[in-house]
Amino acid sequence: MKLTLDQMQESGRAVAAPLFAGLPGDAEISFEFFPPKSESMAAQLWDAIVTLAPLGPRFVSVTYGAGGSTRERTHATVARIVGEAGIPAAAHLTCVNASKNAIREIAQSYWDAGVRHIVALRGDPPAAGEAFRPHPQGYDSAAALVKGLKEVADFEISVAAYPETHPDADCAQSDLDNLKRKLDAGAARAITQMFFEPEVFFRFRDAAAAAGIDQELVPGILPVSNVAQARKFSGMCGVKIPAWMDELYEGLDDHPAARQLVAATLTAEMCRKLYAGGVRHFHFYTLNRSELSYAICHLLGKRPAAAAKEMAA
Secondary structure (H helix, E strand, C coil), X not given: CCXXXXXXHHHHHHHCCCCCCCCCCCCEEEEEECCCCCHHHHHHHHHHHHHHHHHCCCEEXXXXXXXXXXXXXXXXXXXXXXXXXXXXXXXXXXXXCCCHHHHHHHHHHHHHCCCCEEEEECCCCCCCCCCCCCCCCCCCCHHHHHHHHHHHCCCEEEEEECCXXXXXXXXXXXXXXXXXXXXXCCCCEEEEEECCCHXXXXXXXXXXXXXXXXXXXXXXXXXXXXXXXXXXXXXXXXXXXXXXXXXXXXXXXXXXXXXXXXXXXXXXXXXXXXXXXXXXEEEEECCCCCHHHHHHHHHCCCCCCHHHHHHHC
């Protein structure tokens, strides 16, 4: 039987070394969590932190609810990570419903608690579908927030980037211009919104470079085991779920273990392609669960550091 070109290429891949074999473990990782709403959720969050901390994350971040609704819980969670987990923690901070003086006080309280890294965001309005309106005495943009935070203390600052363009932007170029303003104001890096195909990130990276952006761009990775939830997130932030991805999850609604396996396979494959394209820092949106992120990091060559294992004792 004569093989087609596609069949020969696939045959070559099948007999080659495993896709993840021999990776040196040189990728850096970071993890995002959200502040818990109850004691049981707090226990789940801490279990995730204890599981992932031995992998030696570059940092972990804790989100901030729409309209600043989780301000106290975010602060408590970040302070606990810094105080008990002994790993660098970044606090999300937004412009929404806060004056410049209030933000200054919050930032100073983080600095006093030992937090040296902030993820600075414009933020989402308290109600879905509302337009962003700056506080009368507040910052009108993430770029202005970055500048203001730098005046409080020498924070390390990360900002957000949108490979498929922010929903409020009138075009991709204006969105890139806004990203450049944030980075030029003093941010060290940009962490991207989730995406589901590596080419989306590569195209964005090329466009950013063409726009004069040379700071670090870190891909934000969401391992998808709950497709309905992913569709909700995607719809809110203008992210496209490719048709082939929908098809792969079809029929798995009543098979959570199978969904986990599919999610780990798909996300790890995307990370491996990003790695092949030169990416060496991955930021995982954990949804306060550790299993998928841990498995993917393992495939990328990350192994627990012996010293970090003592944290769980």
